[in-house]
Amino acid sequence: MSRGFTLIEVVVTVVLFTALALAVAQLDIFYDRVVLFQKASIEVVAGGNAVVDAVRTAGLQARRVVAAHTFSGVEYGSGATAVVFELPAVDAEGAVLPDTYDYVAVDASGASAFRRTDAAPGSARLSGEKRLTNVLGALGFSYDTPDVPSVRSVTVDATTSAATAQLHLRGQVRLRNP
Amino acid sequence: MLIALGILSVSIVFVALVAGTVKGTRDSAYESVASHIADNALVALRAGGYAALPADGSFDDPGLAELPQGSASTSVSVWNAETKQVTAGISWQGADGNTRFISLTTLVASSGGL
Numbered sequence: 001m002s003r004g005f006t007l008i009e010v011v012v013t014v015v016l017f018t019a020l021a022l023a024v025a026q027l028d029i030f031y032d033r034v035v036l037f038q039k040a041s042i043e044v045v046a047g048g049n050a051v052v053d054a055v056r057t058a059g060l061q062a063r064r065v066v067a068a069h070t071f072s073g074v075e076y077g078s079g080a081t082a083v084v085f086e087l088p089a090v091d092a093e094g095a096v097l098p099d100t101y102d103y104v105a106v107d108a109s110g111a112s113a114f115r116r117t118d119a120a121p122g123s124a125r126l127s128g129e130k131r132l133t134n135v136l137g138a139l140g141f142s143y144d145t146p147d148v149p150s151v152r153s154v155t156v157d158a159t160t161s162a163a164t165a166q167l168h169l170r171g172q173v174r175l176r177n178p
Numbered sequence: 179m180l181i182a183l184g185i186l187s188v189s190i191v192f193v194a195l196v197a198g199t200v201k202g203t204r205d206s207a208y209e210s211v212a213s214h215i216a217d218n219a220l221v222a223l224r225a226g227g228y229a230a231l232p233a234d235g236s237f238d239d240p241g242l243a244e245l246p247q248g249s250a251s252t253s254v255s256v257w258n259a260e261t262k263q264v265t266a267g268i269s270w271q272g273a274d275g276n277t278r279f280i281s282l283t284t285l286v287a288s289s290g291g292l
Contacts, residue, residue: 020185027189034196041203045210052214153225167207170241172218174225 040135040163047113047133051106051158052171054115054132055141058085058104059173065143065151069103071116071129078148082107083141083156088177089123097122106132106156108139113158137161152178201273208245209280212268215241215250216282219266223252228288231262245270247277260288 005013062085068077069084078084082105089100102125103118113132119125137159144153152175159168218239223231234253242248248270257263267281 020181023185023189027192031192031196034200038199038203041207045203045207049210165207167210168241168244169211169214170218170239171214172221174221 037163037165041165043133043135043162044160044165044167047135047160048158048167048169050132051113051136051139051160052156052169054113055083055106055154055156056171056173058087058106058115059154060176061085061087062104062175063088063101063177064175065148065154066103067148069105069118071103071105071118072127076105076107076116078141078143078151080140080142083154087125089120089125091122092124094124106139108136111136113139133160135160135162137166151175204273205278208270208272208278211241211244212248212270212278212280213282215239216266216268216280219250219252220264220282220284223264223266224284224286228262228286231264231286242268247271257285262286 064086065078066084066086068075069086070076076082076084084103084105087102087104089097089102091097097120100120100122102120102123105114105116107114107116112134113136114129115132116129117125117127119127138157139159140157142155142157143151145151153172154175155170155172157168157170159166161167218241219237231254232252234251236249236251239250242250245268248268250266250268253265253267255263255265262285263283264286265281265283267279269277269279272278
């Protein structure tokens with residue numbers, strides 16, 4: 001004679017499967033949160049490094065800091081929230097083009113930081129803008145002297161933040177080609 | 179029962195992996211901060227010039243506040259008669275509790291250079 005399940009057995013089975021389903025759902029929610037946190041942390045670190053490295057790279061090649069320059073019809077000026085470098089233009093072989101200069105600016109707009117390049121004709125550098133990060137919290141520049149043409153050292157403070165992750169990086173660059 | 183054990187095992191492995199990656203990400207952030215502190219220190223020392231190179235010792239930097247138990251030091255040694263080797267080292271407590279250390283080294287000449 002065949003035997004079916006008792007009510008108790010069915011109830012226990014349903015409870016067990018419900019508990020397991022809840023556990024799996026919680027695991028999925030936890031995984032999503034971890035992924036978001038990890039993604040935010042990586043963006044914060046990468047963004048901060050991109051900003052500081054952009055300033056450092058441009059500064060090391062720069063001849064001087066200029067008060068202002070126009071990029072694609074918009075003027076950007078060196079100050080507390082942006083910096084504009086004048087770099088000797090170089091051709092594709094790396095040779096310096098006499099009396100020819102490229103301009104590179106790093107500035108913030110909302111939660112984004114940009115590197116803008118205005119390359120002279122014949123320069124190996126490419127004109128355009130590049131978004132360095134879109135998780136910028138704050139961007140500040142300070143100089144060794146308020147007299148812009150005399151600036152020899154630039155300090156950049158970049159704070160990036162996303163979700164619960166935050167990072168503050170400070171970079172200092174000393175102009176080597178004044 | 180087997181299903182429950184399977185889910186439990188996967189959960190334990192998953193949590194262990196997640197914990198590892200979170201620690202790795204945190205260490206990456208610490209290392210970025212530390213490398214910039216060291217780099218800034220070398221920029222400052224190079225700017226000061228050969229004659230102003232300090233003796234070995236610790237130095238302070240605002241970025242150290244972002245590193246657990248962060249500390250920074252420089253060491254200066256003679257490279258040759260006209261050149262000194264300067265090293266900036268940063269140590270901090272990593273996410274796993276172990277002490278981490280990075281250092282950057284440069285040469286500073288008594289004449290010329292940048």
